[in-house]
Amino acid sequence: MTDTLIDRRDLTFQLYDVLDTQSLLERDRFADHNRETFDAVIETADRMARETFANHNRDADRDEPRFENGEVTMLPEVKEGFDAYAQAGFIAGRYDESLGGMQLPESIMAACNGFFTAANPGTAGYPFLTTAAANLIRVFGNDEQRDAFLRPMLEGRFSGTMALTEPHAGSSLADIRTSAAPTDEGHYLIKGAKIYISGGEQSITDNIVHMVLARVRGAPAGVKGISLFIVPKYRLDDSGQPGERNGVSLAGLIHKLGYRGTTSTALSFGDDAPCHGYLVGEPNQGLKYMFQMMNEARVGVGFGAAVIGYRGYMHSLAYARDRTQGRQVSDKDPESPQIPIIEHADVRRMLLAQKAYCEGALGLCLYGARLMDDQQTHPDPEKRAAAGTLLDLLTPVIKAWPSEYGTKANDLAIQVYGGAGYTREYPVEQCWRDNRLNPIHEGTNGIQAMDLLGRKIWQNKSEGLQLLIKEIQTDLEAATEGRRQQWALSLSETLQRAVKVTQELGGALMNEGPEPVLANAHCYLTLLGHITVAWIWLRQANAAAQYLGNHGAELTASDRAFYEGKMQAAQYFFHWELPTVAQDLMLLERRDDTCLNMQPDWF
Amino acid sequence: MTDTLIDRRDLTFQLYDVLDTQSLLERDRFADHNRETFDAVIETADRMARETFANHNRDADRDEPRFENGEVTMLPEVKEGFDAYAQAGFIAGRYDESLGGMQLPESIMAACNGFFTAANPGTAGYPFLTTAAANLIRVFGNDEQRDAFLRPMLEGRFSGTMALTEPHAGSSLADIRTSAAPTDEGHYLIKGAKIYISGGEQSITDNIVHMVLARVRGAPAGVKGISLFIVPKYRLDDSGQPGERNGVSLAGLIHKLGYRGTTSTALSFGDDAPCHGYLVGEPNQGLKYMFQMMNEARVGVGFGAAVIGYRGYMHSLAYARDRTQGRQVSDKDPESPQIPIIEHADVRRMLLAQKAYCEGALGLCLYGARLMDDQQTHPDPEKRAAAGTLLDLLTPVIKAWPSEYGTKANDLAIQVYGGAGYTREYPVEQCWRDNRLNPIHEGTNGIQAMDLLGRKIWQNKSEGLQLLIKEIQTDLEAATEGRRQQWALSLSETLQRAVKVTQELGGALMNEGPEPVLANAHCYLTLLGHITVAWIWLRQANAAAQYLGNHGAELTASDRAFYEGKMQAAQYFFHWELPTVAQDLMLLERRDDTCLNMQPDWF
Known part of the structure; x- marks a missing residue:
């Protein structure tokens, strides 16, 4: 069990080295902020999440709300956590100062909320729903409704x-x-x-x-x-x-x-x-309005899944460093001391997979938050529109990929713990249970797949996909050396096949109607998810390589270890994960009809 | 929610059409039995499991045993179930009549126990542990110990x-x-x-x-x-x-x-x-003795995982036939009635995957039980030895593959249910939680992988692998027509690559020591697991095709649907699952060192 919710060093790396979040400071909306205020609010979130959310995560899981006499009774700590969150101004964090908000970028608020969900997904649900509902009233409500409901919601x-x-x-x-x-x-x-x-x-x-x-x-x-x-x-x-x-x-x-x-x-x-x-x-017009909230919630679900995955990874990493068990396979001396299980390569495999999934998912979701920022506040209207288009395209991916791979990471965290992992005396089984909701709520991943392949990918003549390709291209070109060159090559090849199969599927949609194409929509969602996360990892690897290159001589051992870890996790993703989409590509390319043709009475 | 624990028709098909279990009747040990006694005992197990185990499955999960004053208090229904199981003679089912047993084949006892675990894994644990411990005393204990402990254990x-x-x-x-x-x-x-x-x-x-x-x-x-x-x-x-x-x-x-x-x-x-x-x-000599029990328990864990997966599949199938939601994607009329969700191809994908995993895993485990029968009672001593060798090789696969894919099936069952799936008001989340123990207890799947690639595969000059190849060969040769021919070809190619990489790994073990080879042992376990289950599916497809061919004209609609379903599930396995091992093969072939070289301080 560890106190670490999200590795702060990783978060700093992702926000500043990869996403250049400090460039947001040039925008008028964030004129009152600077890197210090960003860091201070993140520090506050991290501390408060540990103090007022993590403190009752396990109790609230064990002693769940009860229905008594038409009312709900629940642990008082949940209200205390909610109130602390509200009083610190987080519900209104991204809203205008005129509404009592902090006018923080989405990127920073997303990072802050990450700590609260990692600490206690159950309690975090209440403020998150509140801020999303508030936003609906803010945008679509009339003045009277805003006066009546918005402010008390933002105040908690x-x-x-x-x-x-x-x-x-x-x-x-x-x-x-x-x-x-x-x-x-x-x-x-x-x-x-x-x-x-x-x-x-x-x-x-x-x-x-x-x-x-x-x-x-x-x-x-x-x-x-x-x-x-x-x-x-x-x-x-x-x-x-x-x-x-x-x-x-x-x-x-x-x-x-x-x-x-x-x-x-x-x-x-x-x-x-x-x-x-x-x-x-x-x-x-209700569904149209609600979709704003749903899309926001979908990105939020992805983020939650990523950080619950991350939390399990932190726990299992701490356990693997601490727990001794067995010896190197070549060590036949039963009297030599047992070694920490992180020394076993198969345990490192499970930790590395978690790192690749969760730091990748976190990067994906932070990128999504950045797209929101660009959509809302980029000075160039074309860039604002482009960010919105790209966010629209990626919303199903941001919802589905972390929910699937975050849960898979939690499964691996349990496995790292061994027998302790499946007991409620240790924390990771709760992460796994919590995360299992995320592939379902706010639209099942099956719905996300249909949304992606049935609608999003074709909007505005596939402009979203074009924009994504362009973004990826920039990082492919920056990956000029060593391992990264190889990784860029395999991403580029996969992307080309994906584009080709997309065109074929587009033709098939026209000629054969949606059923035969959408039958394998899940494969397409996985394909685009893996491509996007591989790109996120290439960005991280480019940033890490740049840092290693620029600071070669004066690097501390701890710095070097951090960046080497990033490179190795990227390698894991490119060697162990990206190639698995060959199977999805093959099924899509040959338009496999196994599931389509299965008859209900054949089961 | 359905009453069906394991589809009886499928079980009959697997036991008799695929495994030719009736041929056991020719052996002296089973002379007092016939097909009717086999079927009667299975019928009893199915009924009793529903009446005395399934009846408190949910309550025993919710109201778990408590530690009070140094004693355990638990639901009285658990004892009632245990006693009913014992009184029906199941604890002693496979033992000699002289010990009060029924002298039933392992194949039949495994099938019977499948119903009890599917109905209530928690309660089933007690008699299963008892019969395994009893067997240890039966084989290695002295007369005094057998007198003192064996009989009261067999009597419950x-x-x-x-x-x-x-x-x-x-x-x-x-x-x-x-x-x-x-x-x-x-x-x-x-x-x-x-x-x-x-x-x-x-x-x-x-x-x-x-x-x-x-x-x-x-x-x-x-x-x-x-x-x-x-x-x-x-x-x-x-x-x-x-x-x-x-x-x-x-x-x-x-x-x-x-x-x-x-x-x-x-x-x-x-x-x-x-x-x-x-x-x-x-x-x-204790560990050697205990390994008998552990190997038995490992096969039992695989069986349990298979049938818990199966149970979730049965539930989600019933739900998907019953629950209406949405329309065909091409139907744009919102006033047309909603359709059962089984009509959605993506739901069929999730059901078909479950069918492929669980009926495949069941087939694998029944095959394992048959190897026990052959090891114990085959009239030909060479065949007895061969069955033992093959069982030794496959034990890690039988333990690990169903535990991984049975749990995955339960995950899909939850997904089929949608929001209902993650609630405790519906039964599948319990299946998923129950099954999550199976990849860990009785030796984690990581331990199984090391056992397979570090030891089992090389024993007696890899005789086990040779025997497996020979077995597979028989069914490849029988797959002479249509789709099966294609499937046989892809299985044959995969097997050849697997054999080649096994040889390479053997060489590397000699030249480089165990660490670099065993670092990717998990890939090897998956590879051999998928090959074995693909073969199990080819056997089922061969049997189904034979039946369809022999009874073409007089087939009832229900018969035809059953066998077509078998063919389609086999197709799913060959199109959607078997090709995924290309990735494992690639990692093994190039001896990927990503996990091996990851340093603990890089995390």
Whole structure:
């Protein structure tokens, strides 16, 4: 067990050496900041996450929220952690100073939030949902709604949820049935049932603001008839304080295998009492609005998966340095002392795979956060648009890849621990359980794959893919020496095959319709994910090689070890991981129809 | 949620059409049996597993054993299940009639036990450990020990454990420290501590018989100084009944993430009271004896992993047929009814992968059980020896492959369920948690890989590998038509590359020592595992094709669907799985040194 949540040195390297985050300081929005304020806020996040989140991570997993008399009881430490997070200004961290925010870049806020999720994913869920819901009101709400709900949310007095899923409509939002009937007083009456609503009830904040998808009576069928409503747990009185109870009630808690500290709720709207809802923006535009929140949440899920993976890696690394067991295979003397298990090559394999997955996933997600920054604040409008296009394309990858490989990393962390790994006396099995939600919630990875290959890749004549290729090209050209040259060559070849197969699939989509092509969408998602993460590793290797080259003589042993580790992890990714997409490429190229042609009654 | 533990039709196909289990009836040992008795005992196991094991699977997971006042309290249903299993004669199922056994083949007993583990792995742990410990006493114990302990164990009055691991010595048995001091009365005094001892305490049986590894004072260091002792919880009185409490006591329970119904214990020996132990066989031969039990247990772990995977597959298949969600991607009409999710190709991919993994793993394990039968009862002594050699070689594969791919199957089962999958309201997350122990206990898969590539593959001039190749060859030659011909070709090519790389690795072992070769042992384990399971699938495909060919005209729709499903799952394995070993082959062929050269301080 280690205190380290995310290796600070790695984070500094990724933010500054690889992503040049300090260049954001040139932008007007961040004029009041400097490298010191960035570092100070990260330092605060790291410390607070350890002190107020990590302190009850295990207890909140063991002693999960309970449903008693229509209310939720939960550990008081969860509220203490939430309040500390809010009071430190993190909920409003990225918002305008005029809203009480710190006007921090997304990149820095993402890094900060990484510590909190690594420390305690269950408790982190509440502020994260709140900030995402708040952003929806900020962008699409009217002034009155912003006044009423946004500020208390940013201050942490109210929390937020996203209430999309219904018992019969999880992935298929087109089928939601919750209804909204207009009234003469301006509000709507909401009626229906929602399920799997994270944070839908809790004992943390004075009020809960549900962002609810519902249909106004008479709206068109399908996604074109969905509207977005604000549905508070308590209606506000004239002074803006929580007053009368609104007709949204907790039908029950769902018991998850991970993120157990975050309540997952079944909610009923308008069952026993009238449930007021306030329309956000225009009717029938709800799904479009909600997609802003969902895309943000998807990037957040990827980030969470990356850092939960990272946390498990830190634990297993500390364990492998400490735990002695066995000897080198060539040492036949049973009286020689046992060695730390990190001395066994197979243990190093499992640690190196974790390092390659998690530091790669972290790099991918930080890059995603940087794209948000560029989309929002790049001085050049073309660059802003380009960043948005690239972020759109990569969102399914950022959601899915870390969730799959972060969980795989946690699986390896358990394996490094051996028998201790599967016991609840040690911390890594919880990481693994927590992370297992991430390939599912906010859109299963199957949905992400369909989104990528069925839609994102073709938008604006595949401009996103073109932009990605251009970005990759820059780093391929910078990889001019030694091992990196080899790695660049294999990435380049893989990329070329991927582009070719993309064109073929595009043709097939036109000629044969979507079913036969999308049947193997999962392979395409893996392919693009591995290519992107290989590129992220090439960037890290380029930065590491540059540092090693520039500071050759005066390097400390610890510096040298850090950069050599980066190079070796990059080598692991290029030797052990990237080549595995040959299989995905082959299945895509020959349009393998095994799954497509499998008949339901053949199972 | 489904009642089906293992598809009976599949089991019948695998036992009789593929493995020709009925031919065992020609052997003297099974003269009292016939196909009907085999089927009746399987039917009993299936029914009893559902009635007395599945009934409390979830409760025993939720309400795990507790340590109170030095004793363990647990759900009474666990004892009821254990007793029912024992009373039906299953503990003694494979033993001689003279011992009260049913003299059933290992193949049939393995199949029977499959139902119990699929129904409730936690409860199944107790009788399985008992039968394995009993077998150790049967083979290596003296008459007195057999009289005293074997019969009550076979009757289910006493249970058994294997007490190997110590806090500082898990994988490294050479380092165990528990000591045994001889006394004039013939028994030894045992002193030490053991940990992770499954079933080390419980409230099921009148006595617990620990099979304990310890060192007689003055014994040589390392594995050559380990002896095996029987250490009962209660010493026996003159009438053979449990009498005085022996000095072995429960120091604490360990809390696992799965198999929560099976206690995992820390035991102390001789701490507060003298602990009597009875030497089994010769001193310093303990590890050799224990390896019989461990090898048996390893095959059992593989079997358990296969059927827990299978159980999750059955659940997710039933769910996918029942749950409606979304529409075909080409159907843009939001008012058309939602379709069962099995209609989505990506869901079929996840089901087909599970089918390929779990029916393949089941086939592999049943083949292992058949090798035990042939080793024990084949009329031809050469065939008996050959079966033993092949079983030795394949034991690490049978342990590791199902544990890795069964767990992967459970991961896919969760994914098929979507959000429901990660909740404890649905059954698959428990399967996944239960299965996660299997890649670790009874020797981590890393240990299995070292055992395979460091030892097993070279034994008797690689006779085991030669035998395996010969077996595979037979089925390659039978695959003469259509798809099977293609599959045989790709298996044959992969096998040839594997043989070549094995030779190269053998040379390298001689020239460079074990470290550089064994660093990538995990790749070799995966390679041999995939080759073996591909062969198992080719056997199934050959049998299915034969049936389809022989019964073309009179096939019912359900028959045809079953065999077509077998063919398609085989195709999945050959198209989607077998080619992935190209990566393992490449890493082995070029002797990739990434993990070997990674330095501990570079992490």
